[in-house]
Amino acid sequence: MVLYVIGLGLGDETDITVRGLNAIKSCDKVFLENYTSILGIDHKLLSEYYGREVILADRECVESGAEVIYAQAKEKNIAFLVVGDPFCATTHTDLILRAQEIGARVEVIHNASVMGAAGACGLQLYHYGQTVSIPFFTEGWRPDSFYDKIAFNRKGGLHTLCLLDIKVKEPDFEAMARGRTVYLPPRFMTVNEALEQLLEIEDRRKENVYSRETMCVGMARLGQPTQCIVAGTMEELLTVDFGGPLHCLAIAGEVHCLEEEMLVHFSVANWKARQELK
Amino acid sequence: MVLYVIGLGLGDETDITVRGLNAIKSCDKVFLENYTSILGIDHKLLSEYYGREVILADRECVESGAEVIYAQAKEKNIAFLVVGDPFCATTHTDLILRAQEIGARVEVIHNASVMGAAGACGLQLYHYGQTVSIPFFTEGWRPDSFYDKIAFNRKGGLHTLCLLDIKVKEPDFEAMARGRTVYLPPRFMTVNEALEQLLEIEDRRKENVYSRETMCVGMARLGQPTQCIVAGTMEELLTVDFGGPLHCLAIAGEVHCLEEEMLVHFSVANWKARQELK
Numbered sequence: 001m002v003l004y005v006i007g008l009g010l011g012d013e014t015d016i017t018v019r020g021l022n023a024i025k026s027c028d029k030v031f032l033e034n035y036t037s038i039l040g041i042d043h044k045l046l047s048e049y050y051g052r053e054v055i056l057a058d059r060e061c062v063e064s065g066a067e068v069i070y071a072q073a074k075e076k077n078i079a080f081l082v083v084g085d086p087f088c089a090t091t092h093t094d095l096i097l098r099a100q101e102i103g104a105r106v107e108v109i110h111n112a113s114v115m116g117a118a119g120a121c122g123l124q125l126y127h128y129g130q131t132v133s134i135p136f137f138t139e140g141w142r143p144d145s146f147y148d149k150i151a152f153n154r155k156g157g158l159h160t161l162c163l164l165d166i167k168v169k170e171p172d173f174e175a176m177a178r179g180r181t182v183y184l185p186p187r188f189m190t191v192n193e194a195l196e197q198l199l200e201i202e203d204r205r206k207e208n209v210y211s212r213e214t215m216c217v218g219m220a221r222l223g224q225p226t227q228c229i230v231a232g233t234m235e236e237l238l239t240v241d242f243g244g245p246l247h248c249l250a251i252a253g254e255v256h257c258l259e260e261e262m263l264v265h266f267s268v269a270n271w272k273a274r275q276e277l278k
Numbered sequence: 279m280v281l282y283v284i285g286l287g288l289g290d291e292t293d294i295t296v297r298g299l300n301a302i303k304s305c306d307k308v309f310l311e312n313y314t315s316i317l318g319i320d321h322k323l324l325s326e327y328y329g330r331e332v333i334l335a336d337r338e339c340v341e342s343g344a345e346v347i348y349a350q351a352k353e354k355n356i357a358f359l360v361v362g363d364p365f366c367a368t369t370h371t372d373l374i375l376r377a378q379e380i381g382a383r384v385e386v387i388h389n390a391s392v393m394g395a396a397g398a399c400g401l402q403l404y405h406y407g408q409t410v411s412i413p414f415f416t417e418g419w420r421p422d423s424f425y426d427k428i429a430f431n432r433k434g435g436l437h438t439l440c441l442l443d444i445k446v447k448e449p450d451f452e453a454m455a456r457g458r459t460v461y462l463p464p465r466f467m468t469v470n471e472a473l474e475q476l477l478e479i480e481d482r483r484k485e486n487v488y489s490r491e492t493m494c495v496g497m498a499r500l501g502q503p504t505q506c507i508v509a510g511t512m513e514e515l516l517t518v519d520f521g522g523p524l525h526c527l528a529i530a531g532e533v534h535c536l537e538e539e540m541l542v543h544f545s546v547a548n549w550k551a552r553q554e555l556k
Binding site: 007009010011012013014015016017018019021022085086087088093094097108110111112113115116117119120122125126127128129130131133152156158222223258261262265 | 285287288289290291292293294295296297299300363364365366371372375386388389390391393394395397398400403404405406407408409411430434436500501536539540543
């Protein structure tokens with residue numbers, strides 16, 4: 001039988017492809033990977049829309065106990081749903097290879113991902129270098145490997161897409177020390193938090209990779225009706241409220257003239273003017 | 279009214295999203311951009327599927343005469359369909375900005391693109407640098423700017439996605455000199471042609487950016503049922519027949535261990551074994 005690995009796109013239940021929806025309707029069980037991205041709607045709405053129970057698969061389930069998912073694909077059709085495109089945030093390579101090893105057929109159904117939708121900000125996808133991830137800093141852990149990657153991209157005149165950290169189902173160690181299994185509420189890094197961390201690293205490393213004057217584009221809820229895109233310097237974007245998750249950020253490299261026109265379109269001034277019209 | 283700019287994804291008529299299909303059904307006119315990519319099916323099937331005439335929009339129409347498309351969005355809902363994602367190959371920025379200028383609302387409906395689907399080859403999207411385009415060489419025009427971009431990516435250990443040239447509705451200058459407007463049949467660059475051009479440039483420039491031994495992954499018809507992915511050295515892939523269009527090519531940088539396992543899975547030897555099973 002078939003393990004369908006299906007991208008859900010970025011917005012709501014209607015962002016699935018017709019092919020994906022038909023596949024789900026042929027499935028006995030439907031799992032939703034819910035730790036690398038989120039849709040703009042509650043997963044319970046998906047259950048209603050599909051007429052199928054949607055089982056949440058957290059990181060532990062997918063990374064350690066994945067046979068719960070793939071082993072069933074030997075006898076039944078199983079759907080494994082991923083927000084965005086199945087190969088974007090995590091490749092789920094392991095799940096796919098293991099399923100094939102036990103003789104299940106695997107069919108991947110692609111969809112929009114943030115890496116493609118980020119093209120909406122006007123910086124052309126052709127001019128991006130390596131994508132980086134920015135993790136939440138903690139008191140003792142403030143990694144800066146993204147800084148070197150941004151430096152490399154900017155040396156080549158390239159833009160950098162920064163994907164921002166998501167913390168879902170993180171254990172609450174304090175409660176666990178008292179013997180209870182408790183999870184912290186989910187956290188999603190904002191554009192503002194990302195900019196603060198980026199500037200902290202520049203202030204520490206001082207290699208002039210970027211500055212408060214560097215042109216960036218903050219993006220929130222890409223592909224959703226409330227999508228928000230604002231372009232400005234890091235300094236300017238620090239003051240913009242992008243609203244609910246998910247956020248991502250592009251750091252501009254060399255800006256070409258067609259791109260320039262789009263950055264003006266999305267400028268802080270134009271954004272403020274649109275806010276006042278509402 | 280609304281100008282819907284809708285991605286169709288990569289395969290057939292069912293790769294549109296439910297949201298995209300609903301939008302088309304609200305439209306008075308439906309245009310299909312058909313010069314930067316193609317679906318795996320004839321566009322006439324799209325007309326049947328949508329119950330709407332699909333008007334082909336060639337490069338000339340979109341780049342010079344786009345008001346045919348957007349001006350109508352002032353009074354009616356218009357759909358402008360793009361294979362893959364609307365922002366992937368061309369951003370259609372101009373069309374969108376012009377439509378907004380005359381007061382039309384623009385809604386972009388994202389979908390899978392080759393830039394995301396290329397993740398299926400096992401090389402992680404996070405480890406790619408800048409995407410390059412490889413144009414068909416002609417007798418007097420053999421540009422090599424992609425060589426410098428590949429060099430830059432490889433210096434950073436990064437993979438390079440190469441998008442391969444498409445020639446649709448190219449004028450037949452010989453016939454035109456005789457006073458007739460004639461177009462050449464469409465041409466789509468194969469993985470093999472791309473490799474030959476790449477090796478020609480390496481032989482000319484001799485900067486050791488890559489060689490016949492460099493690991494690559496050839497991909498054809500990504501996201502379609504006949505999708506073909508084969509990994510091997512440039513030398514090895516020169517002998518592989520990838521079949522019909524569209525093709526693209528990834529040139530590997532540093533290969534991480536999870537990626538290695540996928541490259542073995544897609545190796546020429548495994549591909550040959552699968553061919554014999556058929």
